Amino acid sequence: MRYDISKHKAPEMPKLGKGTECIKILLSQASKDMYEPLVPMFFPVLGAHVSASEFQYPDLTWKELCGLMANLVGDSGCNKGQFPLLVEAINRDFRKHDKAELDKLVEWQRLRQTKGDNKDKPARPDVAFWFPPTDTTRPAFLQNAMGCEALGGRTQYFNLPEVEMADGLCGGHKQVSHMLRNIYDRQRVGALRATADGITGNPLLRANLTFSATPITARAFYKHELFNGTFGRMVFSYKPRTSRNGRIPRQGRYPDEFYQKLDEYLARLDACKGRFIIRPLNKLADKLAEDMASMADLADDDILWDISKRALHSAWKAGCILWILNNQTWTKSMGELVEWLVYHDIWSKMQVFADMLGKDADTTSEAQRRGPKNMLASLPDTFNESQLEALRVEIGKSKEGTKGQLSLWVFRKFITYSAETGLYTKTNEYLKGNS
DSSP states (O other): OOOOOSSSSOOOOOOOOTTOHHHHHHHTTSOGGGHHHHHHHHHHHHHTTOOSEEEEOTTSOEEOSOOOEEEEEEOTTSSTTHHHHHHHHHTHHHHHHHHHHHHHHHHHHHHHHHHTTOTTOOOOOOOOOSSOOTTOOHHHHHHHHHHHHHTTOOOEEEEESSGGGHHHHHTSHHHHHHHHHHHHTTOBOOBOOOOTTOOOBOOBOOEEEEEEEOHHHHHHHHTTOSSSSHHHHSEEEEEOOOOOOOOOOOOOOOOHHHHHHHHHHHHHHHHOOEEEOOHHHHHHHHHHHHHHHHHHHHHTOHHHHHHHHHHHHHHHHHHHHHHHHTTSOOOHHHHHHHHHHHHHHHHHHHHHHHHHHHHOOOOOOGGGOOOOOOTGGGSOSEEOHHHHHHHHHHTTOOGGGHHHHHHHHHHTTSEEEETTTTEEEEOHHHHHHTO
16 A cells, blocks of 8 residues: 555645646646646546546446545635636637537527517527536436537536535435436436426436535535435545645636647547446455555544545546547556545545544644554554554444454454464565565
8 A cells, every 4th residue: 555544744746747637738728736636627627528428337337427526625715726827728629519509508498588479489409508507406407418418428517616516406405415426427317307498318428526614614525425325425625724834826828829729638538439348457456455455444433435436436537537548549657646546535634524523523733634543553563452442442443353353464464463472463475565
């Protein structure tokens, strides 16, 4: 395991090498303090440019690159506002398309008015907005989903500057959990009912979403969604509070050269069609799944294990996007970035929600923002059962689970047991992997 996510300091992002040039281009217009928080946020935006493509996950199912959702979390005034500028840069073609679609609707409404009560009123044109407004309502969202499905299976993309705005999109806060899970899982959802215009349907939900929030608003919004699957489906990217250095961060000026380079990569996303198996990425996903299981075992943490499964799935989709951007070839640097995305997501979740995952608390002190504790790392290289038992009690776990945890550690070859001395010893394999 390369990253220690038990500390307040964020896992350091690997150097962006070959195959990550598009990410570097986007970061060229951001201030340096926002590099790591912004990178996970790019993939839902970029993924919305891919349609009519499927990729095989290691479990042999086929996945589209819709259903990606990410939430940027940081204190007020921490430069989260740079993200919407980059979203607009990536989605310039979406804006152009949507303007043409809006013109169709305006003309249709004009013709309807000129017909009066005439029965020959024109039918509503088939339209689909790719980058709908932030105040889109649930009925409009579902109607647009029908349009996107009818016109080629495009993905809607929403960037909501305040996470609470999801209530309007989903039809109220009680519906948020159900809607976001359906979006992630690419389910059909709608309302089979008659209306004045005959608009009814059960559309396939293809949507990618990004949100922004402060830690307080994020905790309030997700408070009741931590254990029903919604929380795990959302990628989180947290920017911790920085020192008071008195310097205003500089961001980009968006020159023409930037747009020219960016458009070359966006064209690759738009042109990608078909079914693909990215074997190096799937091999990496299998390895990371083992790493996630080991990390959960070392912390004896079922919640961590549950969260890690979907963190890996979302990072795998980001890997598919990187593969397309890099002319459908894989590199070591791309794999390193995918690995970092998994750990950064889990670290971000633990920084903001760790205490709530443990006991549904409402406080948000820095002391409680901590990641999962590797209990084996807190023990000496040679130790006995009583030492682990005392450690478990100290951090709030039951002493009854001590024997089971020791057996699991022996099975995973983290430790060996000597019947002669009654002592456990960390293996060289474990020490090398966690040095």
